[in-house]
Amino acid sequence: MVEERLNLEQEVQQIFDCVDKGQNFVLSGGAGSGKTYSLVQVIRQGLLEHPGSNVACITFTNSAVREIKHRFISKKLMVSTIHDFLWDSIKPFQNELKLALLTLITEGKILFSGSGEEAQPNFAGKKIEYKEYLLLREGIISHDEVLEVAAYMFSHHPKLCDILKDRYRFILVDEYQDTSPLVVEILLTHLAKSRRKHTVGFFGDSMQAIYEKTVGDLKLYQEAGAVIEIKKEQNRRCPRLVFELANKIRNDGLVQHASRDKSAPNMVNGAVKEGTVKFFYSEGVANIDAVKKILVGILKT
Numbered sequence: 343m344v345e346e347r348l349n350l351e352q353e354v355q356q357i358f359d360c361v362d363k364g365q366n367f368v369l370s371g372g373a374g375s376g377k378t379y380s381l382v383q384v385i386r387q388g389l390l391e392h393p394g395s396n397v398a399c400i401t402f403t404n405s406a407v408r409e410i411k412h413r414f415i416s417k418k419l420m421v422s423t424i425h426d427f428l429w430d431s432i433k434p435f436q437n438e439l440k441l442a443l444l445t446l447i448t449e450g451k452i453l454f455s456g457s458g459e460e461a462q463p464n465f466a467g468k469k470i471e472y473k474e475y476l477l478l479r480e481g482i483i484s485h486d487e488v489l490e491v492a493a494y495m496f497s498h499h500p501k502l503c504d505i506l507k508d509r510y511r512f513i514l515v516d517e518y519q520d521t522s523p524l525v526v527e528i529l530l531t532h533l534a535k536s537r538r539k540h541t542v543g544f545f546g547d548s549m550q551a552i553y554e555k556t557v558g559d560l561k562l563y564q565e566a567g568a569v570i571e572i573k574k575e576q577n578r579r580c581p582r583l584v585f586e587l588a589n590k591i592r593n594d595g596l597v598q599h600a601s602r603d604k605s606a607p608n609m610v611n612g613a614v615k616e617g618t619v620k621f622f623y624s625e626g627v628a629n630i631d632a633v634k635k636i637l638v639g640i641l642k643t
Contacts (some may be wrong), residue, residue: 375576424515454479578607
């Protein structure tokens with residue numbers, strides 16, 4: 343297997359050094375660094391070295407799920423959104439689910455808009471379901487509630503952690519920066535209480551966080567030794583002027599350079615593309631539409 347790894351990119355070799363040591367990892371890389379390319383390499387190598395195991399790859403959006411499925415297909419690989427992954431893990435345990443939900447309602451972490459006579463919903467005879475909308479009276483929970491209930495169940499039921507780790511040898515999180523802190527807590531705190539062999543890997547860029555109330559970065563977990571950071575400094579897609587500009591903007595110590603892979607998309611005849619960088623600005627609100635028209639015109643060319 344060591345010889346097989348020599349054909350992998352440097353960062354993926356570092357990842358499997360972590361796997362050998364039983365360490366979780368985070369692969370940090372800027373836009374165009376090829377994080378998804380590395381993710382696919384990790385999936386392929388993980389299945390090669392652990393042929394009897396399964397890999398879960400979870401991400402925030404359905405579009406990201408489709409992108410990963412387009413790049414790699416295997417019966418041993420499960421690709422889904424984070425919410426679907428967690429729901430699939432807890433939905434068989436209906437009694438525990440109901441108790442967790444009632445507890446969270448009592449604690450005020452999940453709000454139930456019942457009448458005075460109905461301070462709590464009655465789940466007797468009902469099956470808890472996960473849908474696009476919330477209707478607690480009928481036992482229907484939605485996206486936010488799935489995260490709260492899953493975090494509660496994994497923190498209170500160690501067997502659930504054992505079951506998940508037995509099911510997946512690797513759990514890989516794409517675009518981790520937009521993940522809820524509750525999800526990271528499940529993966530790095532609650533699962534760590536189980537002694538089963540298992541690796542959690544995160545792929546993303548803390549400076550590309552889009553949504554509010556997400557984890558953003560894993561610094562606290564890195565400082566605690568719960569996850570090892572691997573920086574992806576090679577850039578596979580952006581021209582030189584673009585990633586060098588990004589280097590000036592970043593404040594996390596990640597400095598990108600041209601890929602050593604001569605077949606990378608940003609390479610031509612063995613050299614990285616130069617590219618161009620242009621700045622557009624508006625002197626006032628009245629000029630914003632004019633700037634937008636210019637940018638639209640550039641994108642169409």
